[in-house]
Amino acid sequence: MTLIAGKRTFRELNADIRTALETQNTVCVESVNGQRYIGSGLDAGKSIVLHGTPGNDMGAYLNGGKIEVFGNGQEAIGNTMNGGEIVVHGHVGDTLGYAMRDGAVFVEKRAGSRAGIHMKEFRQMQPVVVIGGVVGAFLGEYMAGGTLVVLGLGNPQNLPLVGAHCATGMHGGRIFLRGAFSQENISENIAVRELTVDDRAELERHVKTYCAYFGADEAEILDVPFHKLEPLTARPYANLYTPN
Amino acid sequence: MAYQPHHNWTPQAQKEILKQARTGGVLLSGMSNNKPYPIYWDKMLLNASQVTNPSIDPLREPMEIRTYLGRKPAKLEFHADGSLKTKLEPQVQLETPILFSAMSFGSISLNAQKSLAMAAKKLGTLFNTGEGGLHPALAEYKDCAVVQVASGRFGVHKEYLENSRFIEIKIGQGAKPGIGGHLPGEKVTVEVSHARMIPEGSDAISPAPHHDIYSIEDLRQLIWSLKEVTQYKKPVAVKIAAVHNCSAIVSGVARAGADIIVMDGFRGGTGAAPTRIRDNVGIPIELALAAVDQRLREECIRNSVSLVVSGSFRNSADIVKAIALGADAVSIATAPLIAMGCHMCQQCHTGKCNWGIATQRPELVSRLDPEKMHLRVVNLVQAWNHEIKEMLGGMGLNSIDSLRGNRLMLRGVGLRERELEILGIAHAGQ
Ligand code: SF4
Numbered sequence: 190m191t192l193i194a195g196k197r198t199f200r201e202l203n204a205d206i207r208t209a210l211e212t213q214n215t216v217c218v219e220s221v222n223g224q225r226y227i228g229s230g231l232d233a234g235k236s237i238v239l240h241g242t243p244g245n246d247m248g249a250y251l252n253g254g255k256i257e258v259f260g261n262g263q264e265a266i267g268n269t270m271n272g273g274e275i276v277v278h279g280h281v282g283d284t285l286g287y288a289m290r291d292g293a294v295f296v297e298k299r300a301g302s303r304a305g306i307h308m309k310e311f312r313q314m315q316p317v318v319v320i321g322g323v324v325g326a327f328l329g330e331y332m333a334g335g336t337l338v339v340l341g342l343g344n345p346q347n348l349p350l351v352g353a354h355c356a357t358g359m360h361g362g363r364i365f366l367r368g369a370f371s372q373e374n375i376s377e378n379i380a381v382r383e384l385t386v387d388d389r390a391e392l393e394r395h396v397k398t399y400c401a402y403f404g405a406d407e408a409e410i411l412d413v414p415f416h417k418l419e420p421l422t423a424r425p426y427a428n429l430y431t432p433n
Numbered sequence: 434m435a436y437q438p439h440h441n442w443t444p445q446a447q448k449e450i451l452k453q454a455r456t457g458g459v460l461l462s463g464m465s466n467n468k469p470y471p472i473y474w475d476k477m478l479l480n481a482s483q484v485t486n487p488s489i490d491p492l493r494e495p496m497e498i499r500t501y502l503g504r505k506p507a508k509l510e511f512h513a514d515g516s517l518k519t520k521l522e523p524q525v526q527l528e529t530p531i532l533f534s535a536m537s538f539g540s541i542s543l544n545a546q547k548s549l550a551m552a553a554k555k556l557g558t559l560f561n562t563g564e565g566g567l568h569p570a571l572a573e574y575k576d577c578a579v580v581q582v583a584s585g586r587f588g589v590h591k592e593y594l595e596n597s598r599f600i601e602i603k604i605g606q607g608a609k610p611g612i613g614g615h616l617p618g619e620k621v622t623v624e625v626s627h628a629r630m631i632p633e634g635s636d637a638i639s640p641a642p643h644h645d646i647y648s649i650e651d652l653r654q655l656i657w658s659l660k661e662v663t664q665y666k667k668p669v670a671v672k673i674a675a676v677h678n679c680s681a682i683v684s685g686v687a688r689a690g691a692d693i694i695v696m697d698g699f700r701g702g703t704g705a706a707p708t709r710i711r712d713n714v715g716i717p718i719e720l721a722l723a724a725v726d727q728r729l730r731e732e733c734i735r736n737s738v739s740l741v742v743s744g745s746f747r748n749s750a751d752i753v754k755a756i757a758l759g760a761d762a763v764s765i766a767t768a769p770l771i772a773m774g775c776h777m778c779q780q781c782h783t784g785k786c787n788w789g790i791a792t793q794r795p796e797l798v799s800r801l802d803p804e805k806m807h808l809r810v811v812n813l814v815q816a817w818n819h820e821i822k823e824m825l826g827g828m829g830l831n832s833i834d835s836l837r838g839n840r841l842m843l844r845g846v847g848l849r850e851r852e853l854e855i856l857g858i859a860h861a862g863q
């Protein structure tokens with residue numbers, strides 16, 4: 190089933206999408222024009238395909254469903270996502286995957302600032318964000334779990350791979366960076382390490398999926414060396430306080 | 434040489450310096466502001482009827498204290514047959530104007546939280562999960578749960594949001610305005626880790642700001658995302674600390690689409706806060722409430738939002754005064770904890786609470802029996818309900834709605850002109 194978003198309000202559009210998904214598992218929406226909150230809380234087994242530019246908070250609280258966007262995304266994609274998959278054939282804005290706990294997000298091109306802030310993990314819940322291009326400042330701030338991958342593909346302006354203040358306050362999870370990056374953009378208390386065998390296996394899995402979605406060359410991507418960022422301590426603030 | 438008493442350099446002041454000299458740490462305290470700032474509740478007096486508008490006896494006449502929280506329409510429209518045409522936004526019905534404030538599982542024990550949940554159910558009011566997620570053992574109390582969404586988004590997912598009476602976005606809290614929450618890994622036991630959905634023993638860091646909220650516009654986005662995901666069935670509240678320009682902030686929050694605004698004064702309690710912040714940041718809830726209610730009225734948007742205030746309500750008279758100043762309801766935390774045994778030792782942050790309240794140690798938690806303790810909380814609130822009715826009756830009012838924002842029922846004693854002006858009340862004798 191195909192819906193036309195056009196100039197409709199987000200409330201009308203989202204109500205229609207929900208109604209359609211009561212009787213079927215997939216809905217396609219054409220000419221999306223910045224409508225917010227599309228697919229928020231989408232459950233497992235349901236999927237939405239979007240053409241155009243969905244607005245902020247797309248896939249917020251995503252609950253196992255899948256959203257694929259043919260176009261660019263805006264801010265706060267996958268906010269507090271609890272599972273499922275988001276694929277964006279284009280660029281995305283700021284605060285991608287804020288506090289996401291599970292599921293995967295694949296962005297073909299660049300992401301703005303504050304991607305993966307507060308990402309966390311819990312037992313078998315292991316969130317993954319793969320960004321094909323370069324990324325802005327504050328990547329993985331307060332990150333507590335999960336995996337962030339930045340590939341830095343297609344970067345004609347030669348922008349830094351990651352912006353300033355990368356991994357500030359990070360206390361869990363891992364960030365895989367492809368190729369060279371400026372050490373001064375990485376926060377203190379962060380270790381830059383070589384990938385272990387397990388890391389490499391995990392990375393290759395994510396790159397494979399990325400290539401399957403966007404038609405990139407797996408061997409070419411994996412040919413460039415990767416580094417892993419991880420916190421030096423899981424308790425960065427353990428000695429901050431003294432009981433009074 | 435023995436220490437000499439000194440008026441300025443008290444033993445406490447010296448002790449704190451030595452602690453910091455030894456550890457280099459930020460001083461951490463529990464409970465609430467322990468400095469002798471003015472308590473305005475004690476400088477306001479209530480009215481009573483004499484002769485002309487006779488008082489009402491709550492023992493023989495109905496007295497309404499039922500309270501509805503949620504956005505109210507600016508006007509009502511009716512069909513020809515008298516039925517309501519205006520579509521109402523979701524409302525929360527409470528049998529008392531008293532709710533329980535946010536206290537997370539983690540900061541307090543599961544037994545303490547369960548006691549509050551059981552009491553809330555009996556009383557027809559609500560308890561609040563704080564930012565600790567909802568423990569499965571409390572799922573049966575979901576209809577009297579307020580669930581919190583804070584910057585760390587711990588335990589926040591669709592089902593959690595749906596298992597609630599309303600959703601509260603935590604921006605700030607009175608005990609520590611401007612700083613975040615930080616549950617140290619030692620307190621993240623298996624059970625706590627389940628509710629928060631983070632690994633056992635890991636620090637649960639909720640920074641001061643939500644890093645996706647830098648403006649009222651951003652807050653609006655979070656409010657509406659919560660409304661969307663719960664399909665407009667739940668009111669969304671925003672909790673802020675009472676600070677200097679709270680009236681402008683509350684006006685913005687109301688316009689951003691909040692249905693309920695919770696404002697916590699500088700005496701609000703906490704499981705742990707830096708001592709200096711606990712004792713020096715924020716303003717008295719009495720002044721903040723009066724200023725906010727006034728501002729919302731001036732802007733003609735008072736109806737668009739319910740106002741819940743908190744921050745050390747010690748008794749029913751404080752509550753009646755707050756409602757006369759403009760609150761729709763109040764929320765209490767310290768008082769029910771005292772009802773459950775808290776002795777105000779202010780050592781909540783150590784996690785060794787003897788009364789099984791602010792602790793996760795099994796041997797201490799087991800000392801608090803929810804079956805018994807919830808009844809003490811029920812008793813307390815029922816007693817306060819009675820007292821509220823008596824005070825209302827004394828003023829010649831038979832409904833708490835007639836008291837809301839009715840500042841003519843208040844008079845100040847020993848207050849300066851400026852304070853009276855902000856409180857919007859006359860001095861006793863006027
Ligand atoms: S008795 Fe328990 S709850 Fe009360 S102040 Fe002491 S530690 Fe905190």
